[in-house]
Amino acid sequence: MHSQQDRALRLLWGIEATTNRGPKARWTPEDIATAAVALADDGGLDVVSLARVAAQLDMTTTAVYRYVDSKATLVELMVDVAVGDAPQILDHDWRQASRDWVRQLHARYAAHPWLSDVRPAGMPRQPRVYGWIDALVRAVPADAGVDALRLALLLDGLVRAHAGLERGLGDAVPLPWLADAVAARYPALATAPAQDVSDPRAELEFAVDVVLRGLTTADPS
Numbered sequence: 001m002h003s004q005q006d007r008a009l010r011l012l013w014g015i016e017a018t019t020n021r022g023p024k025a026r027w028t029p030e031d032i033a034t035a036a037v038a039l040a041d042d043g044g045l046d047v048v049s050l051a052r053v054a055a056q057l058d059m060t061t062t063a064v065y066r067y068v069d070s071k072a073t074l075v076e077l078m079v080d081v082a083v084g085d086a087p088q089i090l091d092h093d094w095r096q097a098s099r100d101w102v103r104q105l106h107a108r109y110a111a112h113p114w115l116s117d118v119r120p121a122g123m124p125r126q127p128r129v130y131g132w133i134d135a136l137v138r139a140v141p142a143d144a145g146v147d148a149l150r151l152a153l154l155l156d157g158l159v160r161a162h163a164g165l166e167r168g169l170g171d172a173v174p175l176p177w178l179a180d181a182v183a184a185r186y187p188a189l190a191t192a193p194a195q196d197v198s199d200p201r202a203e204l205e206f207a208v209d210v211v212l213r214g215l216t217t218a219d220p221s
Contacts, residue, residue, distance in 0.1 A: 004069035013127050032067045033077035045114040082112040086131035089139040095212045097139035102155050102208050109163035116164035146215050158207050166200035
């Protein structure tokens with residue numbers, strides 16, 4: 001027998017995991033996840049519960065358990081809905097294609113800020129997440145001398161980290177005295193060239209450029 005989590009994920013992948021017995025289900029796991037995404041977009045991941053999703057869809061909490069067995073399962077389905085379908089990467093230069101991929105993935109995190117709160121537990125299991133990885137892997141030609149899968153996973157991690165930083169900066173309380181305190185305790189930082197590193201999106205672009213330059217100059221062996 002398959003667990004409820006396994007069944008929900010199998011349905012996302014289009015693998016038959018249900019029987020034809022009994023009445024046809026009114027909802028799908030994706031319907032449940034879409035309602036949960038709307039809740040998270042409004043109030044963050046903490047406000048999402050099976051009871052609130054049930055209320056959103058005018059169904060009983062017990063009925064929700066027909067589709068998902070826990071919030072952990074629900075969050076996995078929510079990630080699939082939130083990242084959406086993978087983009088078509090049309091640029092012929094794989095480096096520029098990588099930058100375009102990063103910008104589009106970051107836009108998904110910007111549209112659903114709670115995504116940066118989801119802690120990965122191993123490799124992804126959702127089809128749309130794999131679709132994003134596949135889009136970048138296919139954009140990197142075989143003769144580029146680059147491990148495209150590792151590149152996709154690395155860039156995905158950079159997007160996640162910088163999206164979380166961007167979200168955190170929005171909630172941070174400014175400390176006017178901090179710059180002077182840092183300069184007094186760490187003189188090397190005080191004499192370093194002045195840099196404005198307060199824009200997470202600019203820092204993400206810088207990080208991606210560093211990665212791509214490193215890949216270009218690295219010894220393939």
